Amino acid sequence: MKRKGSSPTMKDVAREAGVALGTVSKVFNGIPVGEEYKRKVEDAAKLLGYQVNTYARALKTNKTLTAALILPNTTDPFFSLLAGEVCKTLARRGYRMLLALSDADPDAEQQCVRMVEQNKVDGIIGLTYNPALEISESVPYVSIDRYFSPAVPCVASDNFGGGQMAARKLLELGCERLLFFRIGSDVPGEADKRGDGFQAACLQAGVEYEALRLRDEDGYAPFLAFLREHLREGRLDFDGIFCNTDKLAYHVARMLAELGVRVPEDVQIIGFDGIRRFGSEALYCSTISQPVGQIAETAVDILLQEDRTHLPSLICLPVSYVSDGTTKG
Amino acid sequence: MKRKGSSPTMKDVAREAGVALGTVSKVFNGIPVGEEYKRKVEDAAKLLGYQVNTYARALKTNKTLTAALILPNTTDPFFSLLAGEVCKTLARRGYRMLLALSDADPDAEQQCVRMVEQNKVDGIIGLTYNPALEISESVPYVSIDRYFSPAVPCVASDNFGGGQMAARKLLELGCERLLFFRIGSDVPGEADKRGDGFQAACLQAGVEYEALRLRDEDGYAPFLAFLREHLREGRLDFDGIFCNTDKLAYHVARMLAELGVRVPEDVQIIGFDGIRRFGSEALYCSTISQPVGQIAETAVDILLQEDRTHLPSLICLPVSYVSDGTTKG
């Protein structure tokens, strides 16, 4: 009979089964033990409803089977999708996931790191915006979308390739006057390469393009103003726009509709991310889709890798073009 | 000098500060200690980069300062929003959040419960679909959107009130022939009351209404078929539709557009949830909006309540009507 209120311990199981404490431990760690003993222990454990105390085990072994994910928020569909994939991937590996939200605030991010480090997680996956983030050497860290240093592995989409893909696709679809719209954080990150790739492909194809790059704080108004300026007699100076996120593409499409410009007939738009309405329904626009599942899988793989002497410093995963509504194909 | 690879312990701090082990512990637990000693300990801790070992502390105190959230997935915007709010609320209370995803599978849900119980969390918040879910008495549990028994507190929106609100709003906006569309899980839950409330308000107002209630497995096709059947000469038999989710409302609006029925001119639609595009942009439809932040806050409050003898068994939080595009006001 177990003590009221408290859960049974190995000692209880040992007593119930009439074996030694060590034997019980062995059974629960898959260490060979006499068949007879094993059965007795398992029966006793079931009878008592015994479960290994994770905390005692962790204290002893220094492994918590827990990893932490640090994210700005969970409302942005890309982040929430990523959170789900990381969580499921970790679960498949027998790990639990601690979630820490930073609101994209550098101090909060640092606090998150400290918090989870103190919590003795076995590893941290972080998507952060604090360029000076201090990461303890003692706990494995994998960064997503932001490169810190060769010592900190970074996993990201092939942003550069995606940018190229967008430019080439627009040209292939008959666009002749290209435009690049960008909004985002000040902090340099892998996503900046979307514009670089776009530029590279344009250069290579020998076509000019204009660009408007803003920071989050600027809001969307300047884009509208820009479009207005380049509107002559109901016709836009451009016929192909690459937006660095689907969200921006969504806004741009709305602005164009408001301005009476037809999409995709007059202007074709390609976004980046592959966000779906309600998380699983239609896309918002033709887009360069990120392989979120693969990103999660890769990040977890690297994080849990035994041999941490030869880690890659940057891994770029293949993106793909998906047509949906804002392009002619 | 701390041992290589391993983090410093209280013993190290005590040695460094030249005080007793117990004194260090007291400092880190806010137990009064001589000012001189306190300073010495804090200096030593800072020097060594000491952090309390959560696992050792938890083993001793039986409090982990960790709660778990069990959710079907994180792609559904309502779930991801909820996850964020719960995580932030817990963080504000000094708690960390373990996330467990069940994919709405009853067995997986049970496994999640067992997993987090074994992990010795201080409490569990669960949004689950397994009506026979076995919850250990020993760890506080708060259910969201599903009522189990008086002993298990359940937090939900005022679904009934929201349904009433939808019906009254449609009538107020001039609708005369009402329709209720429902899709969802087989498992009874609080959300079913949306339809009940709608019905009650219709009854009270003395107006008839038709309804089509489906299960997730049925898909959206039957709704389209229904609409087609009730379409005579381009005019629908109904002029007001209440959908039990925004997602359904979104699909219905698309179907109507396809059928050439104008929204909101000919038919007005109200959804339920308050989902926003990209998690923070425009709504998809006029809707009954759930107070997700309040739900999270309430659930956490109840979960962490010291006195667990007089717990409420069901708490319904106020919803609000928000007009956006699919109604005339």
Added chain:
DNA sequence: TTGTAAGCGTTATCAC
């Protein structure tokens, strides 16, 4: 007030 020592539930190292 400060120091000492006994556990918390496991795991791991031994003799047996």
Added chain:
DNA sequence: GTGATAACGCTTACAA
């Protein structure tokens, strides 16, 4: 193979 026993790092009486 099995069964005592010493840690793991911390909290908490209790003694000084």
